[in-house]
Amino acid sequence: MWLRLEPRPERSRVMVYLTPLVAAGLTAVAGLILFAALGHDPGHALYVFFVAPLTSSFGLSELFVKATPLVLCALGLAVGFRGNVWNIGAEGQLILGAIFAGGLALWAGDADLPWLLPAMVGAGMLGGMAWAAIPALLRTRFNANEILVSLMLTYVAGLLLGYLVHGPWRDPGGFNFPESALFGDSALLPALVEGTRLHVGALFALAAVGAVWVLLMHSFIGFQVKVIGMAPRAGGYAGFSQARVVWLGLLSGGALAGLAGMVEVSGPIGQLHPQISPGYGFTAIIVAFLGRLHPLGILLAGLFMALTYLGGDTLQIELGLPRAVTGVFQGLILFFLLASDVLIHYRLRLGPVRVPTAPPGSRPQAQPAQSGE
Amino acid sequence: MDGSVRDPVDAPPRLELRGICKSFPGVLVNDRVDLTVRAGEIHALLGENGAGKSTLMKIVHGVLAADSGTILWQGAPVRIASPADARRLGIGMVFQHFALFESLTVAENVALGLEERVPMDALAARIRAVSDGYGLAVAPERHIHELSVGERQRVEIVRCLLGDPHLVILDEPTSVLTPREALALFDVLRRLQAEGRSILYISHKLDEIRALCDRASVLRGGRLVATVDPRQETARSLARMMIGTEPPDLTARADTGADAAAPMLEVEALDLDRDDPHGTDLRDVSLTVRPGEVLGIAGVAGNGQNALMRALSGERLLARPGAIRIGGVPAAHLGPRARRDLGLAVVPEERLGQGAVPELTLAENALLSAYRHGGLVRGGLVHRGQTHGFASRVIHAFNVIARGSAAEARSLSGGNLQKFIIGREILQKPRVLVAAHPTWGVDAGSAAAIHQALVDLRDQGAAILVISQDLDELYTIADRIAVIAAGRLSESRPTHAATAEDIGLMMGGLFEGAAPEPAGGTPHVA
Numbered sequence: 085m086w087l088r089l090e091p092r093p094e095r096s097r098v099m100v101y102l103t104p105l106v107a108a109g110l111t112a113v114a115g116l117i118l119f120a121a122l123g124h125d126p127g128h129a130l131y132v133f134f135v136a137p138l139t140s141s142f143g144l145s146e147l148f149v150k151a152t153p154l155v156l157c158a159l160g161l162a163v164g165f166r167g168n169v170w171n172i173g174a175e176g177q178l179i180l181g182a183i184f185a186g187g188l189a190l191w192a193g194d195a196d197l198p199w200l201l202p203a204m205v206g207a208g209m210l211g212g213m214a215w216a217a218i219p220a221l222l223r224t225r226f227n228a229n230e231i232l233v234s235l236m237l238t239y240v241a242g243l244l245l246g247y248l249v250h251g252p253w254r255d256p257g258g259f260n261f262p263e264s265a266l267f268g269d270s271a272l273l274p275a276l277v278e279g280t281r282l283h284v285g286a287l288f289a290l291a292a293v294g295a296v297w298v299l300l301m302h303s304f305i306g307f308q309v310k311v312i313g314m315a316p317r318a319g320g321y322a323g324f325s326q327a328r329v330v331w332l333g334l335l336s337g338g339a340l341a342g343l344a345g346m347v348e349v350s351g352p353i354g355q356l357h358p359q360i361s362p363g364y365g366f367t368a369i370i371v372a373f374l375g376r377l378h379p380l381g382i383l384l385a386g387l388f389m390a391l392t393y394l395g396g397d398t399l400q401i402e403l404g405l406p407r408a409v410t411g412v413f414q415g416l417i418l419f420f421l422l423a424s425d426v427l428i429h430y431r432l433r434l435g436p437v438r439v440p441t442a443p444p445g446s447r448p449q450a451q452p453a454q455s456g457e
Numbered sequence: 458m459d460g461s462v463r464d465p466v467d468a469p470p471r472l473e474l475r476g477i478c479k480s481f482p483g484v485l486v487n488d489r490v491d492l493t494v495r496a497g498e499i500h501a502l503l504g505e506n507g508a509g510k511s512t513l514m515k516i517v518h519g520v521l522a523a524d525s526g527t528i529l530w531q532g533a534p535v536r537i538a539s540p541a542d543a544r545r546l547g548i549g550m551v552f553q554h555f556a557l558f559e560s561l562t563v564a565e566n567v568a569l570g571l572e573e574r575v576p577m578d579a580l581a582a583r584i585r586a587v588s589d590g591y592g593l594a595v596a597p598e599r600h601i602h603e604l605s606v607g608e609r610q611r612v613e614i615v616r617c618l619l620g621d622p623h624l625v626i627l628d629e630p631t632s633v634l635t636p637r638e639a640l641a642l643f644d645v646l647r648r649l650q651a652e653g654r655s656i657l658y659i660s661h662k663l664d665e666i667r668a669l670c671d672r673a674s675v676l677r678g679g680r681l682v683a684t685v686d687p688r689q690e691t692a693r694s695l696a697r698m699m700i701g702t703e704p705p706d707l708t709a710r711a712d713t714g715a716d717a718a719a720p721m722l723e724v725e726a727l728d729l730d731r732d733d734p735h736g737t738d739l740r741d742v743s744l745t746v747r748p749g750e751v752l753g754i755a756g757v758a759g760n761g762q763n764a765l766m767r768a769l770s771g772e773r774l775l776a777r778p779g780a781i782r783i784g785g786v787p788a789a790h791l792g793p794r795a796r797r798d799l800g801l802a803v804v805p806e807e808r809l810g811q812g813a814v815p816e817l818t819l820a821e822n823a824l825l826s827a828y829r830h831g832g833l834v835r836g837g838l839v840h841r842g843q844t845h846g847f848a849s850r851v852i853h854a855f856n857v858i859a860r861g862s863a864a865e866a867r868s869l870s871g872g873n874l875q876k877f878i879i880g881r882e883i884l885q886k887p888r889v890l891v892a893a894h895p896t897w898g899v900d901a902g903s904a905a906a907i908h909q910a911l912v913d914l915r916d917q918g919a920a921i922l923v924i925s926q927d928l929d930e931l932y933t934i935a936d937r938i939a940v941i942a943a944g945r946l947s948e949s950r951p952t953h954a955a956t957a958e959d960i961g962l963m964m965g966g967l968f969e970g971a972a973p974e975p976a977g978g979t980p981h982v983a
């Protein structure tokens with residue numbers, strides 16, 4: 085008897101929701117093996133990684149703090165990904181959002197301005213959108229690949245931030261450290277729970293979940309994004325504009341990543357320095373796929389991925405493992421997710437090997453023979 | 458090849474299937490099918506899409522294994538576990554969709570299908586021998602991309618005959634051929650028959666089966682309904698066996714006085730350069746469709762139909778607005794959305810991926826083109842109840858067999874999906890309908906329903922343009938017929954005054970205003 089894959093007549097809706105859990109389970113198993121190979125008690129290490137961070141109220145509040153930028157970035161990316169617009173540069177858009185919002189905060193200094201926070205929200209989103217507009221323009225105007233352009237712009241954004249905090253925006257009283265002055269009180273997001281770092285940015289993320297949910301699941305433009313993503317020729321036939329979907333996808337991604345950048349510098353960080361993001365913009369790509377490009381799924385996946393950041397920290401402290409553990413786990417989860425997605429279209433069967441054939445429901449339809457005009 | 462494969466007079470049948478059953482998850486595709494193919498007969502296998510013909514043939518060809526039942530070859534039970542087994546027994550198959558590499562030569566393509574290694578020269582000689590012997594003109598050194606569809610099919614047949622098969626299975630072989638090419642194919646098949654080879658011939662075309670085949674087996678819903686002598690049957694009686702009910706009669710043509718009415722769709726001296734290297738340039742294409750008439754455009758695929766469709770639907774825009782007028786309004790510069798507002802509806806060439814998105818539900822696919830229709834989209838939001846309601850009305854009015862408006866488009870059979878797409882366009886009450894290949898690959902029952910729907914729409918006063926390769930279809934529904942060849946369109950003539958011979962000649966590019974030389978060589982067909 086062999087294990088074999090048998091095509092399903094229709095996509096399995098159960099598996100669409102189940103495979104993220106399967107992937108999480110397989111990641112845990114791989115983690116057990118990994119820890120055992122490193123000479124640690126695997127059960128304990130896994131507990132330290134996945135459970136210990138959740139046992140204190142401080143840990144829980146940190147979970148939401150870390151999940152906020154992940155969820156924001158992933159929501160924006162999901163809009164583009166659904167339309168086959170591959171924005172890989174959320175990290176750079178996040179940095180630009182931080183620069184725009186932070187610049188405003190530094191300009192205001194210690195002045196007490198009631199409109200400062202809303203203005204910083206707007207500036208952050210604008211910064212992210214400006215950065216995302218570059219790949220959108222190059223893609224729609226010159227058909228340049230948005231994956232490469234958005235990715236490379238991330239490094240430009242990092243260097244721009246580095247230049248600002250090493251140069252013009254360096255805190256004069258900061259002992260030459262490459263960081264800006266601390267923001268004034270009116271430029272800081274109020275805390276949600278006193279004594280923790282949890283701030284109102286988490287509410288922005290929840291509001292964004294609702295907004296993107298309406299956009300993707302109920303709006304007509306969201307429907308157009310889906311059609312262009314699944315079957316561009318059908319989109320052309322229906323009269324949906326590909327360019328519009330590219331702009332929408334990249335600008336949504338830029339706006340929400342920029343908001344995430346604003347939330348970070350105005351919330352837990354409170355100033356600009358070169359390491360404002362531990363790769364939230366890249367991890368958000370995993371969050372978007374783990375959450376099935378669905379706003380609610382992204383919320384759950386964002387919390388889970390935030391846990392890998394916290395777990396990495398506690399492992400570092402308790403077991404002396406390197407920080408790279410976080411990256412390894414994030415990679416494992418994406419790997420297992422992509423691998424187990426095969427179960428959506430196929431089912432596992434025990435049985436003799438046979439030539440796999442398509443069931444009647446999924447066989448290619450007869451089409452008129454035609455030239456490639 | 459040894460020429461003749463005659464069996465002794467009292468030999469057992471060449472192929473006998475007994476009680477073949479095959480199910481896929483959730484569907485019984487073949488239900489206790491018995492089938493006997495005698496030596497040296499041309500045996501037709503008839504049935505609607507989804508009747509189980511392809512599955513049965515895949516079992517015979519070793520691509521699929523039956524769940525139960527017996528296959529007897531020359532009277533002895535056999536197990537056919539792979540196409541290689543089938544080939545060794547002497548069963549060859551010519552598929553509907555060619556499996557040829559465009560950048561390779563004929564001989565190289567044939568070599569890829571062989572199990573043993575044969576020197577290219579020897580193989581070329583064998584190909585030449587077979588092609589000369591059967592009148593299948595195929596030059597082994599030519600590249601596939603230079604060949605027409607008919608020539609490509611000949612390559613597939615030669616490839617099959619090199620294995621010296623005693624049974625040849627052909628799946629809808631004439632669906633891609635011009636009438637003249639089809640006649641040439643029939644000559645080849647009769648020659649094979651005269652050598653004692655058996656032929657299993659899958660087709661929808663009832664007239665063809667009656668002209669060519671000795672016996673016909675009819676499948677319906679996975680079961681064998683009857684095995685008859687097609688020459689003793691009429692096309693109607695065969696259709697009835699296939700569908701299970703009387704095929705609907707198209708209503709008599711009402712005299713609408715169409716000549717007097719103002720044109721609803723006009724194309725005037727349309728020139729359009731190809732936008733990809735394999736395309737066809739359109740040159741000086743003009744046509745007029747009036748309310749209450751159907752204009753049919755015949756032609757072999759790849760002669761500019763695709764370019765014309767894209768220009769008409771608005772997927773490709775033109776600089777000169779007056780080149781296309783809808784209801785008198787210049788529209789060539791308008792996109793699909795604005796043209797729909799002028800009353801245009803379009804049934805595109807491809808069902809999956811263009812006319813419908815396979816992974817989306819029927820309700821979502823209804824929205825795809827009907828979003829300008831009352832109430833489906835309100836304030837930028839999709840009204841879920843309205844879209845499901847509209848999709849349900851299409852399903853109901855056009856007898857679409859589906860699990861309801863929440864079924865995925867790809868779960869429908871080709872005929873049912875096409876009925877859904879056409880119904881979706883018609884229920885939007887268009888003033889002009891442009892349809893490409895409306896019944897291509899569609900079962901006879903659905904085809905009849907689609908034709909009736911088009912004729913009904915015409916009788917309600919819509920102007921209809923049908924582009925089709927199927928001459929029978931155009932003769933059935935069109936009031937006037939024009940022919941497209943090498944990117945040029947002939948004058949139209951009334952259907953009753955257009956003989957099949959005339960149309961056939963025009964398809965070959967013989968009409969006034971046709972390109973002197975077929976532009977860009979032989980039309981390339983994928």
